[in-house]
Amino acid sequence: SSSSVFLSLQLFGTIVWILVASTRVPLPLLQGWVMFVAVTAWFLSIVFLCVFLFGYANRIAVNWNQTDFLFHGATFVFYFGAFLLQAATTSLHHFPRKFNSTTQERILADHEYNISIAASVCISYIFIWGTEFCY
Numbered sequence: 001s002s003s004s005v006f007l008s009l010q011l012f013g014t015i016v017w018i019l020v021a022s023t024r025v026p027l028p029l030l031q032g033w034v035m036f037v038a039v040t041a042w043f044l045s046i047v048f049l050c051v052f053l054f055g056y057a058n059r060i061a062v063n064w065n066q067t068d069f070l071f072h073g074a075t076f077v078f079y080f081g082a083f084l085l086q087a088a089t090t091s092l093h094h095f096p097r098k099f100n101s102t103t104q105e106r107i108l109a110d111h112e113y114n115i116s117i118a119a120s121v122c123i124s125y126i127f128i129w130g131t132e133f134c135y
Contacts, residue, residue, distance in 0.1 A: 034123070
């Protein structure tokens, strides 16, 4: 059902949001987009769910099947892009970041690398599972 898909978007979107927020952000442009997608999709899914739960869908003359299809299609595209960016950030784990000629460290520490993997898995779950039941 559509409500279970919205609840999964909210749950896993919240998990992605927490995981990305709990790390140092080594690449703000990439992970900023991931956060934007997670927060925006979370908020819009809450709005969409409330429209159905409180009966506003009966009062608004919109083709809800088409609107649902477009919402999940857009969510798929944005979460797929977020997955690619999060996976790209994760893949940079072994590359060093030089602070000066003598000091360098990894872009992602081991703990942040594990968190980044978990975020990538949650994002892939959202765009695979969330769109599988909608189409």
